[in-house]
Amino acid sequence: MAEALVSVLLERLATITMDKFLGELKMVTGVEEAVTTLTRNLKAIQAVLKNAEARQAVEADVGHWLNELKEVSHEMDNVLDEWSTQVLKQKMEGENVKKENNIILSKLLSESSQDCEVPLIIPIVGMGGMGKTTLSQLVYNDEKVKAHFDKRIWVCVSDPFNEVKIARAIVEGLDKDNTSKTSNSLQILMQCIHTLIQGKKFLLVLDDVWNPDHTQWEELVKPFRDGAMGSRVLVTTRNEEVATLMKATVHVIHIKQLSEEFCSSLFYYNAGIDIGGESKMLQDVGEKIVKKCNGLALAAKILGSLMREKKTFKEWEDVLNSKLWELEDIEKQVFRPLLLSYNDLTQEIRNCLLYCVIFPKDYVYDRDNLVEL
Structure with missing residues (x-):
């Protein structure tokens, strides 16, 4: 055996x-x-x-050893199943972004005479939770993109739009050992960027840009004008006005909401449920919850994960009928599922999560230091 x-x-x-x-x-x-x-x-x-x-x-010892081996063999089999599941998940998510991915790659890699502006600015616009950052990471790490550009820099901008902070991050991305990255002078940082970027074909990703004013944007982009032909700035934003400010409306890419069918697949996958084996009542409740995702990938993932440990009809119905769905603000469409998940945590875990707000956005945690704190 x-x-x-x-x-x-x-x-x-x-x-x-x-x-x-x-x-x-x-x-x-x-x-x-x-x-x-x-x-x-x-x-x-x-x-x-x-x-x-x-x-x-x-x-007797041999018999005991064989029994242990059988247990280990079954565990290994489970590991192989988990690998297959991860492949399925990534392929499923990959299908959703394939079209936008090919579009973005063509804009990044194009060398046509029409793309004579340096740098060419490509905004990706969509609501929070639509997958703008994920899509940008896919193209940023694409092997063709790596080979095409001399320099690649990724900067998370967020709110507020701080030119000095962004410029420091750009300098560090271009040359991590450059001493100018600690400067508080925007002029010194801009000159450093100009020196590092001049004559080079670069890709700069500015992730999660909110509301820069015209002067801030023009000052930041100035040193990049001396980059090589074919240089690109990829900007992710929730705000259509950002694309207008950057005078890049011709090249803007709008991320659309997921179809209800795909949103449903994502929801049930993260819930760990084979819907074909569930009762009709549970399916009906599940589909109503999926509709509340409004086509947002992040919302479908969050809600699916929330339902993973909920097995009864009443538990599913309680989520569907939660008062949290009554929040009006459109930007709270992602926040609602997050809040539902937060309320489902034990008090001890909530305290740990709340403790993390003392760190700034996009902070890189040191695990041991966090545990000590």
Whole structure:
């Protein structure tokens, strides 16, 4: 029995190492190395199993060892299922952004004579939770994009629009050892950026831009005018007026809401539920909750995760009928599911979460320091 289990696991691992399947699994961190290690260990186990089952009737220790092996084998099988699930999830999410991804890549990589402005500014506009940052990260890390640009810089802007803070981040992105990155002088920082960027084809991503005024924007973009032809500035924003301010309305990309069908798939996937096996009543409640996501990917993920531990009709109905849905502000469409999830936490976990607000937005946590605090 144990030898048969090991053989099955080895067959599954062999399938994973096929080029096509392995190409998909490279999206899941650490899989290739883990597959190699598991295969090596299982082959070693298989070598000593040949006569172990025959000996278990007379040697108690061997029988105990075989039982332990069976448990480990089942655990390994679960791990393989989890890997497959992660691939499915990433492929599903990838299908949703594929069209916008091809559009953005074409704008970034185009070298047509019409794109003579340096730098060409490409705003990505959409409500919070629509996936603007995720989409930008996909194209930013695309191998073609990496090869196309001499320099790539990613800066999270947020609110308020602080030119000095942004300029420091840009300098550090261009040259992390440059001493000018600590300067409080915008003029010094702008001159440093000009020197580092001159004649180079660059991609600058300004993520989550809110409300800069015209003077702030013109001052920030000034040193980038001397970049090489084909340079790009990719801007994510919730505000259509930002695209107008940047005089980039021709190249603006609008992120649309998800279809209800896809939103439903995302919701049930994160809920860990096979809807085909659920009751009609639970399906009806689930579809009403999905409608409240209003096509927002983040809302569907949050609500799906919230429902993962809720198995009864009453629990689902309580979420559907929550007073929190009555919040009016359109920007709270993402905030509502977050608040529902927050209210579902234990008081101890809420306290830990609230403690984290002492750190600024986009702060990079040090795990050990956070634990000590």
